[in-house]
Amino acid sequence: MLKKRLRLLRSTPFRLALAFGLLFILAFLVADIITYQLLKRDLAQALDDSVRDTYSIVAATYSSEEEEEDFVAAVATYARLNNPEDSIFLLVNEKGERLAGNVSVFMAKDGLSTIEAGDIGVKGDDRIRIQAGTVGGNRLIVGESYSDTNDLERIALMSFVWASGVIVILACGGGAFFAARAQRRLDGIERAMSDVSAGNLARRIPLEGNGDDIDVVAGQMNEALDRLSALVEGMRQVSADIAHDLKTPLNRLRMTIEQAMQQSGRGVDVQPFLLDAREESDRISATFEALLRISQIEAGARKARFLPVDLADIMSSVAEIYGGVAEDNGQSLAFATRPASPCMVNGDRELLTQLFVNLVENAITHCPPMTSITLALEAGDGSFTATVADDGPGIPEAERELVFRRLYRLDKSRTTPGSGLGLSLVKAIADLHGAQITLGDRHPGLGVIMRFPAQQQGQGT
Structure with missing residues (x-):
């Protein structure tokens, strides 16, 4: 358990969650401080306004010297009705004698000022905000205690403290929760990759x-x-x-060499045996060269040579070259459907030619006489569909995906020359060019359908 917690503390998700949590807490505290200072300023301003208003109201009761007694009586009434710990009222004549009030005589400058309650004999240690001035030759002082303001500030401060505490708990708890959740998913990735590394x-x-x-x-x-x-x-x-697949030709090669050795010892000419051995060796070498070429194509090394090429031109050339070969085999080969405009794709002309050559050669080799082989090309929405079709025996549905595997050959094709790499090469070239390739039943015959993406503007330039 301890190890798991230590791992969580060291994990990147937890550290990120902690960093963002601390940043959020810091932002909240800064906002709290600014809000508290603004509230404090507003409360102080409100107290000043209240003191000024009270002073103005009391001073307004004085109208003339003849009514000075009424003014003194009004101040005395205010003083009697208010506790000096909350509000103070003081009226002093020119001689410094108190005419009315609820506090002892003290001196204060004109305007607003702040004094300590203890300095004027008021209980408590709160400060008092006062307004002083001269009214009808007498000195009038009105003040209000900071106690209510301090209480509001204290309530606001405690609210901010509690809110900050809740925010800290939520930020840390939420950060830990989401960090643990993210770490659990990362642990799943780690376990999966470990299993893959172990061979699963x-x-x-x-x-x-x-x-x-x-x-x-x-x-x-x-x-x-x-x-x-x-x-x-x-x-x-x-x-x-x-x-x-190579075991048989290697065995044949070994048997041919052994026969040559035996006949050589008897003085018989071994030239035919050596020619057979060379042909078998060439076939084996061709198989490995084809495998190497497929690997190079699948690695994408030829993509650097991609240029804009016309699919219709390539298919037309293949149909023209192999038309005579098909006729010699008692078959027909034609480029049946061709769009009027060029069908430009981004690719390697040599590889694309090899693709259609392999498909045509397959059809010629594995189809009987009187077979019709057709090439077709149609333009679609952002793509071109190329088809090489025949009305021969076709390929069983169960084996249509298998024929793209390297060295895979149908049972009926094992007696014919070939390595089983022709369609593997076709698939590799199609994949390199981003083309989708499918095999379809023509009833009878086989259709190889390839959908090539059209050249986009800016490609191959």
């Missing part, structure tokens, strides 16, 4: 489904793990296929 390639990072940043990153990591798993599975499958 099927492990994936759990998603919350709320679409936040961690979910986005986790989703991208899951996609990367999917690609990694597919790549590792592909490598495993390729290794098994290489071991399986």
Whole structure:
């Protein structure tokens, strides 16, 4: 438990939550201080206004010397009705004698000023805000205690203190909660990656489904793990296929060499055996070269050579070149559908030519005489759809995805020349160009449908 808490304290989410919590608390305290100072100033201003108003009201009772007794009586009434600890009233004549009031005589300058309650004999230690002036030759002093103002300031201050305490608790508690929640998700990512490192390639990072940043990153990591798993599975499958498919030609090569050695010892000409061995070696070398080329294409190294190319021009050239080959095989090959305007895509002309050559050669090789092979190209919304179709025997639906695997060959094709890499190369080139490739049933025959993204403005320039 202690280790888990220490780990949480060291975690980035907790530190970020703590930093933002402290920043929020600091901002709240600054706002509290500013608000308290403004409130304090307003309360002081309100007290001054109250003292001035009271002074004005009392002074207004004096109108002339003839009514001075009424003025003195009015001040005496105010003094009698108010506690000196709350409000003071004092009227002093020119000789310094008290005419009326609820406090002893003291001196004060004209205008507003502040005095201590104890200095004028009033109980308590509060200060008093006073207004002094001369009215009809007499000295009038009116004042109010700061006690109410101090009480309001104290209440406001305590409110701010309690509010700050609540904010601190909520900020720290909420920060810890959200930090622990984020850390739990990061721990899930860590566990998933540890399992993957340990060889469990099927492990994936759990998603919350709320679409936040961690979910986005986790989703991208899951996609990367999917690609990694597919790549590792592909490598495993390729290794098994290489071991399986190359075992026979290597055995044939070994047997040919052994026969040549035996016949050489008998003085027989071994030239035919050596020619057979060279042909077998060339086929094996061609297989490895094709595998290497597919790997280079999948690595994206050829993307640096991408330029704007016309798909229609490439398909037309392939149809023209292989038209005679199809006729010699008793078949027909035609570029049946072609848009009037250029179909520009961003790509490698050599690789795209190889793609259509492989598809046409596959159709010519695996289809019987009288087969019709057609190439078609249609322009769509931001894309071009290229199709290579035939009315031959086709490919069983269960094997249509398998034929894109390296070295995979249909049972009926194992007696024909080839390495099983033609469609793998087609798939690699299509993926490199961002094209979607699907195999469809033509009833009868097979249709290879590829959707290429059209060249965007600014690409390939």
